[in-house]
Amino acid sequence: QKEVEQDPGPLSVPEGAIVSLNCTYSNSAFQYFMWYRQYSRKGPELLMYTYSSGNKEDGRFTAQVDKSSKYISLFIRDSQPSDSATYLCAMSLYNTDKLIFGTGTRLQVFP
């Protein structure tokens, strides 16, 4: 079983839609969870960072962590064409700086 699994997509939605992006993981010791956005030919850009189970909201973005199910989600409300990018989940253990990434989900928002 892979450590972090993420559907590669592509996911294609109309402008204004609510987008749901998800990752599952196998190691219950993961403590910190991040979502990065990566535009073509650019580096990963940090979007959201969470520690505990529950929800965290920042503007149009909501990150959700369910440690009991080993499942994390990123919701994007009122999606825009500028949201078109690859979304990477990443997570780490308590005592390390090493980030474990998912493969990324490619999102396309069309006008």
Next chain:
Amino acid sequence: EPEVTQTPSHQVTQMGQEVILRCVPISNHLYFYWYRQILGQKVEFLVSFYNNEISEKSEIFDDQFSVERPDGSNFTLKIRSTKLEDSAMYFCASSPRSGSNQPQHFGDGTRLSIL
């Protein structure tokens, strides 16, 4: 907003040659990292560096790799004798402090092509 800067954006090197990838982390950050992403694959951790020492490295980071902070601003990754399978995007990242609760900020990467 401060950012991590990487040079060159694209490096083409003959197999067996040495290559140095350069990074300028965010100025008040103290922890530095290298990751790589082979085309179509996940971003993978290579090494973390603090106070002029490697603090953690992955199994990928073998004897052909080394890192250095030669001055107060640059952070470099050297690959001594490049192989075809070293072709990848290499990302530098930095964070202000250690700990998994300190998000890492990434540069735009150097695309390394080994011929």
